[in-house]
Structures are given as C-alpha cells and as structure tokens.
Amino acid sequence: MLFFSHFLQTSRGEFDSSEFEVRRRYQDFLWLKGRLEEAHPTLIIPPLPEKFIVKGMVERFNDDFIETRRKALHKFLNRIADHPTLTFNEDFKVFLTAQAWELSSHKKQGPGLLSRMGQTVRAVASSMRGVKNRPEEFVDMNNFIETFNQKINLIDKISQRIYKEEREYFEEMKEYGPIHILWSASEEDLVDSLKGVAGCIDKCCKATEKRMFGLSETLLPVVHEYVLYSETLMLTEEIGKLEDKVECANNALKADWERWKQNMQNEIKSAFTDMAEENISYYEQCLATWESFLTSQTDLHLEETSEDKS
CATH class of the missing domain: 1.20.1270.60 (Arfaptin homology (AH) domain/BAR domain)
Known part of the structure; x- marks a missing residue:
C-alpha cells in the first residue's frame, strides 16, 4: 500500500499551523475529489492523476513512478488551495489537517447539506437532457x-x-x-x-x-x-x-x-x-x-x- 507524504504551507488563519506534513493514500485523494464534486457540482474540480500515471513511461512502485505521482498529487492539492471557492471547503481542511484515524472517521460520515444539494443539481441536470x-x-x-x-x-x-x-x-x-x-x-x-x-x-x-x-x-x-x-x-x-x-x-x-x-x-x-x-x-x-x-x-x-x- 502506497502512502504519499505532502509538505504544505498556508497563510490561512483558520489553520492551527502555517506548515504541516500529511501522509495520505491514493484512496484518500479519491474521497476528497468525490466530496468536492458533490459539494460543488457547478465548479471545475481539478483532475486526479490516474492510479497508474502515464502508462508505459514508468513502472509501478519504482522511484520514478512514486515521485511522478507524488508531484501530480501535490499539484492537485495546490490547485484546490489556489481556487477561490474550493480552498474553503470543509472536507479539504479535514484532509489537510486530520490525523489518519480522524480522516477515516470523517470519511464514514454521510454527505452534508452542500453535498445533498450537489446531488440534487445533478439529478435535475439528468432529468433535463431533452x-x-x-x-x-x-x-x-x-x-x-x-x-x-x-x-x-x-x-x-x-x-x-x-x-x-x-x-x-x-x-x-x-x-x-x-x-x-x-x-x-x-x-x-x-x-x-x-x-x-x-x-x-x-x-x-x-x-x-x-x-x-x-x-x-x-x-x-x-x-x-x-x-x-x-x-x-x-x-x-x-x-x-x-x-x-x-x-x-x-x-x-x-x-x-x-x-x-x-x-x-x-x-x-x-x-x-x-x-x-x-x-x-x-x-x-x-x-x-x-x-x-x-x-x-x-x-x-x-x-x-x-x-x-x-
């Protein structure tokens, strides 16, 4: 199981520290992207790199593969942090600051109000294809x-x-x-x-x-x-x-x-x-x-x- 460590800096006042390091699995990134899509269905959510990035260029689990995907995942986080709306998403804050066990607990919670609204918007969109x-x-x-x-x-x-x-x-x-x-x-x-x-x-x-x-x-x-x-x-x-x-x-x-x-x-x-x-x-x-x-x-x-x- 691969973990990716990310060193992050922020000037945002609601964070307890301006610098911190987190270790996350690829599945954690998938969860974050899913929550962002649910909460903000009308915004352009940054894409995640594929699980097997740039097929054929680097072998899975070798140093080049790990470093290439680490950089891509870090860029994904930076994209969110630089976005005027996504940066204030509560799930994003939890992703950046929570301990591993806290994140696991948070992931088990059901979607919040914004997520439910997002699902409603998508449902309306699907019903109006004609x-x-x-x-x-x-x-x-x-x-x-x-x-x-x-x-x-x-x-x-x-x-x-x-x-x-x-x-x-x-x-x-x-x-x-x-x-x-x-x-x-x-x-x-x-x-x-x-x-x-x-x-x-x-x-x-x-x-x-x-x-x-x-x-x-x-x-x-x-x-x-x-x-x-x-x-x-x-x-x-x-x-x-x-x-x-x-x-x-x-x-x-x-x-x-x-x-x-x-x-x-x-x-x-x-x-x-x-x-x-x-x-x-x-x-x-x-x-x-x-x-x-x-x-x-x-x-x-x-x-x-x-x-x-x-």
Missing part, C-alpha cells in the same frame, strides 16, 4: 471542449512518443562513446581524434539527458493534466441543460470556466515556451561542442603541416 433551448454560451463552451479534447489528446500522444524516442536515442548514444574509446586503443594515429569524438558524444549525451528531464518535468505533466481536465469538463453540457432553473449554478460555472480557460492558456503557453528554450539551448550546446572539436582538429592539422614543411 431541453433544446440551452444558453448559447454553454453551446460554445461545449464546442470548445470537444475541439480542445481532440487536440490535447493528440498532443499528449505525440509528446509521449517523442519522449520515448528520445529515451531510446539516449540509451543508444550512451553506448556510442565507449566504442570510440575502445577503437582508439588499436589506432595509434587516431587516438586523439577518436577520444575527442568520444568526449563530444559524452557531452551531447549529458545535454540530451537534461533535455529529456525538461520534457518530462515541463511539458508532459502539463499536457497530460489537461487531457484529464478535458474529460472532467464534459460536465458543462450537463450543467448547461439546467437553464434558468439554476441560474446561480450557471453563473458559478461561467466564472469558473473563464478562470480555468485563462489558467490553461497561460500554463500551456508557458510549457511550450520553456520547451522551445530548452531545445534551443540543447542544439546550441551540441553545436558548440562539435564546432570546438572541429576547430581543435583543424589547428592540429595546421600545426602538423607546418612541422612537415620545416
């Missing part, structure tokens, strides 16, 4: 989500494929340098050149590893999180069918939608910009490495030519 005259903004919202879902899923697949190919390239390149070192042992006249090539490959290998780390830390988590968001956002069509029966719910969703859309645009733009800068730095570093090697070989050749003439 409504045709939905507000136009919800139609636009739903069209945006459908297009966004298709595009972000495609970007996610391509990004993961690029990462996989980059890793395969990196693993092969790691074997390429030592081959030149072994070769230099049997080529007396080429020792310096072959060792120089091996040194360049080693530097490029380290640069590739750094770029892979940037890809796995900067781009992949952001893209994949919004894949999960796009699935969550399908609820907007359901809320849109409520029309004027729950006008306050519509207003809450519209406000949250604008907030989410702005955050999404900023974060995806930042992720791709950071990745572009990483790529530029990577190619500049590799180019400089090989140019330095070629310059040294040219200087060496000129020196040898000059010695032969003298």
Whole structure:
C-alpha cells in the first residue's frame, strides 16, 4: 500500500499551523475529489492523476513512478488551495489537517447539506437532457471542449512518443562513446581524434539527458493534466441543460470556466515556451561542442603541416 507524504504551507488563519506534513493514500485523494464534486457540482474540480500515471513511461512502485505521482498529487492539492471557492471547503481542511484515524472517521460520515444539494443539481441536470433551448454560451463552451479534447489528446500522444524516442536515442548514444574509446586503443594515429569524438558524444549525451528531464518535468505533466481536465469538463453540457432553473449554478460555472480557460492558456503557453528554450539551448550546446572539436582538429592539422614543411 502506497502512502504519499505532502509538505504544505498556508497563510490561512483558520489553520492551527502555517506548515504541516500529511501522509495520505491514493484512496484518500479519491474521497476528497468525490466530496468536492458533490459539494460543488457547478465548479471545475481539478483532475486526479490516474492510479497508474502515464502508462508505459514508468513502472509501478519504482522511484520514478512514486515521485511522478507524488508531484501530480501535490499539484492537485495546490490547485484546490489556489481556487477561490474550493480552498474553503470543509472536507479539504479535514484532509489537510486530520490525523489518519480522524480522516477515516470523517470519511464514514454521510454527505452534508452542500453535498445533498450537489446531488440534487445533478439529478435535475439528468432529468433535463431533452431541453433544446440551452444558453448559447454553454453551446460554445461545449464546442470548445470537444475541439480542445481532440487536440490535447493528440498532443499528449505525440509528446509521449517523442519522449520515448528520445529515451531510446539516449540509451543508444550512451553506448556510442565507449566504442570510440575502445577503437582508439588499436589506432595509434587516431587516438586523439577518436577520444575527442568520444568526449563530444559524452557531452551531447549529458545535454540530451537534461533535455529529456525538461520534457518530462515541463511539458508532459502539463499536457497530460489537461487531457484529464478535458474529460472532467464534459460536465458543462450537463450543467448547461439546467437553464434558468439554476441560474446561480450557471453563473458559478461561467466564472469558473473563464478562470480555468485563462489558467490553461497561460500554463500551456508557458510549457511550450520553456520547451522551445530548452531545445534551443540543447542544439546550441551540441553545436558548440562539435564546432570546438572541429576547430581543435583543424589547428592540429595546421600545426602538423607546418612541422612537415620545416
């Protein structure tokens, strides 16, 4: 059974401490997300990472898997803490502050008033699936989500494929340098050149590893999180069918939608910009490495030519 420790900081006055650490199971996070969805059915609840996150990239229970999911779960908590409404949810406060036995006891309690209201809203939504005259903004919202879902899923697949190919390239390149070192042992006249090539490959290998780390830390988590968001956002069509029966719910969703859309645009733009800068730095570093090697070989050749003439 996996536990995830999270160190959290807050400036909120209702907490007994500004800093604390909690250990929670994945099932605890599922419970929290469920309670938030029940209490706030018209808000966009942050998605949880899958139990087996980014299938194929890391093996379950190894260090990479545990660290990747820990970061994703921590981001989930930060999303809630940064939300103007969700941050004040009572279940969220209990999740952050309660001891393990207190949390277990709290989880056994039935849903509160807000949760029951949330269930009622969802029931009304389900009963009005045949409504045709939905507000136009919800139609636009739903069209945006459908297009966004298709595009972000495609970007996610391509990004993961690029990462996989980059890793395969990196693993092969790691074997390429030592081959030149072994070769230099049997080529007396080429020792310096072959060792120089091996040194360049080693530097490029380290640069590739750094770029892979940037890809796995900067781009992949952001893209994949919004894949999960796009699935969550399908609820907007359901809320849109409520029309004027729950006008306050519509207003809450519209406000949250604008907030989410702005955050999404900023974060995806930042992720791709950071990745572009990483790529530029990577190619500049590799180019400089090989140019330095070629310059040294040219200087060496000129020196040898000059010695032969003298």
